[in-house]
Amino acid sequence: MTADGSALTPLGGRRRYRDQVGDALRAALIAGELKPGEVYSAPALAARFGVSATPVREAMLDLVREGLVDTMPNKGFRVTEVSERQLDEYTQIRKLIEIPVVVGLIRTADIEQFEALRPQADEIVRAAAKGDLIGYLEADNRLHLALLAMAGNEHLVAVVADLRKRSRLFGLQELAVAGRLEASAREHISLLDALIAGDEEAVRACMEHHLSHVRTLWAS
Structure with missing residues (x-):
């Protein structure tokens, strides 16, 4: 599901789930649905978005490189706080x-x-x-x-x-x-x-x- 609760659309061979999940995660960050300082696990986010955990982990790693989230070993990903x-x-x-x-x-x-x-x-x-x-x-x-x-x-x-x-x-x-x-x-x-x-x-x-x-x- 995307940040507004709608299901992810079929890829049709044009986009990877990683990209689509990444867009949904960014939307959730922008809307404040994923809170700064909170830790989210890939399996929990995968269940929320209706996909497997693998594309979620890949998308979250993209967000790590963008400075939007940090990795928390054995826990998941924490949304970075900006003062x-x-x-x-x-x-x-x-x-x-x-x-x-x-x-x-x-x-x-x-x-x-x-x-x-x-x-x-x-x-x-x-x-x-x-x-x-x-x-x-x-x-x-x-x-x-x-x-x-x-x-x-x-x-x-x-x-x-x-x-x-x-x-x-x-x-x-x-x-x-x-x-x-x-x-x-x-x-x-x-x-x-x-x-x-x-x-x-x-x-x-x-x-x-x-x-x-x-x-x-x-x-x-």
Whole structure:
């Protein structure tokens, strides 16, 4: 079963159970159904998701590599806890990296490259409007990392991708229900508008507001 209680869909030869279970586990983490500090065994999670323990163990190991859970020998997996201080530090590092890099894109990237990201920005808004948290985070991740990739520094993109994973926050379901997630999603459209207009100050302000807003909003 997925985080919303629905059964896992047939794979049809296109996706492995490992991937599908991993998506369901991430959804449960985002929704807060898997609690920070709690230990979960692979057999118990397998029963919950209606699959065998093997793909659950494999999916959990993927989450270990992402920093979302820790292994507990002879017990299972513990959901990592992220402190307020850690979230502040992650956000500070992201600001130091992302704001100057994205502002600098005005001088190095083409308008056509920014326009090509419109569908992803629209996808973020649609996912937020539907309350599709996994879709929201995936589209949000793609857009932010695609922007950074325009700077041509693969290591920088990898660092930010890791920070984004480690600073994942809970309670997005409540934000989606309250309609506040869609407002955050639309900030991506404003950012693209500023980039296309070549307005460095507006881009800087958008990035500062968005990163600060996300930190405050998601931690509420």
